[in-house]
Amino acid sequence: MDVLEAIKRRRAINFFDPTKEISDETIKKLLELGTMAPSSFNLQPWEVIVVKSQDKKKALRRCASNQKKVEDASAVLIFIADPEAVEKNLDRVLDKNIELGYMKSEGREATVNAVYGLYGPKDSIKRKIFAAKNTAFFAMTVMLAAQGLGLETHPMDGFDEEAIKKEFGISEGKIIPCIVALGYLQPGVTLLPRFRFPVDEMTKFV
Numbered sequence: 001m002d003v004l005e006a007i008k009r010r011r012a013i014n015f016f017d018p019t020k021e022i023s024d025e026t027i028k029k030l031l032e033l034g035t036m037a038p039s040s041f042n043l044q045p046w047e048v049i050v051v052k053s054q055d056k057k058k059a060l061r062r063c064a065s066n067q068k069k070v071e072d073a074s075a076v077l078i079f080i081a082d083p084e085a086v087e088k089n090l091d092r093v094l095d096k097n098i099e100l101g102y103m104k105s106e107g108r109e110a111t112v113n114a115v116y117g118l119y120g121p122k123d124s125i126k127r128k129i130f131a132a133k134n135t136a137f138f139a140m141t142v143m144l145a146a147q148g149l150g151l152e153t154h155p156m157d158g159f160d161e162e163a164i165k166k167e168f169g170i171s172e173g174k175i176i177p178c179i180v181a182l183g184y185l186q187p188g189v190t191l192l193p194r195f196r197f198p199v200d201e202m203t204k205f206v
């Protein structure tokens with residue numbers, strides 16, 4: 001499926017076929033495609049928990065406004081954004097940049113300064129925005145890749161973030177920008193038409 005077709009076909013699916021499973025291999029392939037998403041300085045400040053077992057999906061449903069699709073989907077992906085990815089990943093990214101020829105080692109210090117200058121100290125709001133923004137790009141790429149692999153998705157932010165953190169052992173400083181249900185459309189379900197505001201209403205050419 002080409003990318004334009006995947007964009008057009010993607011819908012937020014409310015009714016998943018609860019009898020369908022997706023293999024771990026397929027989910028890993030999907031996430032690997034997702035990691036092709038761009039990220040600031042290539043810092044990739046994201047993590048994912050793949051919720052597949054019926055017990056854990058039930059627990060997640062309780063944290064997610066009791067949304068039935070959470071339990072019916074073959075899997076639900078918890079997208080986690082890590083504001084501390086700067087500390088964790090920067091050295092590794094810079095090493096790779098030098099190794100692959102993106103930069104010379106003399107440029108290392110200037111890049112470190114640029115990153116901290118842009119995203120501030122660990123607990124700053126800038127850090128939270130950085131992590132959540134990049135992880136949202138990742139989640140969107142995963143959703144389009146899923147479409148390409150013949151799967152359906154549904155992004156959600158109707159959940160209690162603290163409850164999910166507690167249930168799945170996610171540390172306090174991390175952020176959950178969204179969870180995404182993944183699976184197959186229940187047979188016989190017809191989707192309602194989608195609507196969008198016209199491009200002219202939200203676009204200015206200057």
Ligand SMILES: Cc1cc2nc3c(=O)[nH]c(=O)nc-3n(C[C@H](O)[C@H](O)[C@H](O)COP(=O)(O)O)c2cc1C
Nearest residue numbers: 010011012013067154155156157158159177178194
């Ligand atoms: C960040 C985000 C959070 C959302 N949260 C929910 C949710 O908790 N429950 C839900 O039923 N739909 C949720 N949606 C789905 C939207 O309602 C849906 O994408 C929108 O109505 C457009 O429909 P379409 O995706 O089928 O084109 C969410 C979408 C996004 C992008």
